Amino acid sequence: MTETDQAATGRRDRKKRQTRAALTAAALRLVAERGLEHVTVEEISEAADVSSRTFFNYFTCKDEALTDDPALDSAPVVRRLAEAPRQVPALRAVRLALDEAIDTMQADRELWRLRLAVIAQNPALLPRLMTGSVETEQAMVAAIAARLGVDPDHGHPALVTAVAGAAFRTAMLRWAADDSRPLRAFVDEAFGAVAAGLPDPGHTS
Template sequence: MTDTDRVTTGRRDRKKAQTRAALTAAALRLVAERGLEHVTVEEISEAADVSSRTFFNYFACKDEAITDDPALDGSRVVARLATVPAQVPALRAVRLALDEAIGPIQADRELWRLRLTVITENPTLLPRLIAGNVATERAMVSVIAARLGVGPEHPYPPLVTAVAGAAFHCATMRWAADDGTPPLAELVDEAFAGIAAGLPDPPPRG
């Protein structure tokens, strides 16, 4: 590939990313204002200044425009998990792998805050999120089992995966609910530290 080809490809990829982001932002804004059932693909496309045909080049339906995000590409987290040195404990390895998602989410906080609000207010979107997570969880279980040298039927890898997922979810919801400080990574670290410590009861207020 020549330098010109690389520049052209890079420009085209940036344009695609910008169009996708505009469609997602438009979908979230409109659904937050009107509710999921009262927003159409045509309205989302118009708000993003593209055609409905262009919309379907990126998403299969309006629900997908709301829930899907490159930061949630589980394959990146799984790939990172597979590269963490074997001597690192499994829970810590998962935490390191989650950096692949934490950085992009932190960088786009307002969009994610709106997304989480929309999903909370439109629970029909939850099955799509759950379905997307299942494949990632299975892949993580396989990688963790291979790291530990145990079979896929061993209870520990799925337990680590489930606990880590719950910790990440709780930290993300906490991060979205406040003013954005401390950063998401710090809240995730706090959640994982609590798990590693055996979830001791917190001291009483005051």
């Protein structure tokens, strides 16, 4: 590929990222203002200055535009999970694999605050975060099973995946409502509580 071709590819990729971001921002803003049931794909597309056909080049539905974000792409998380040292417990390995996503979300905090506010108003959207697709969940389960040397149907990999997803979602919602600490602090607290067996607050033994 020539330098000219590389430059053209870079421009196309940048334009795609910009279009996706514009659609997401428009969807979140409109739903925050009007409510989920009162916003259409056509209105989102118009607000982002693209066609409805273009919308469907990026998202399959309105809910996906609201919840899906490159920061939560499972591919790099699964890759980092596979690369974590084998002696690291599975739950801790998942936490470490989320580092890049956490940093990306922190850098784009205002958009995420708006997204999480919309999700708080529409709880049906919440399960789409982190484990929003069957494919994502299966990839995480398979990666954890490979780390542990067990079959994906063993049960433990699926449990770790579900618990990690719940811990991360809880941390995100707390972070959205409290700007006194970074997302990383909330995530570490949630994963730490799970790893400790979820002791009740103030409990000493």
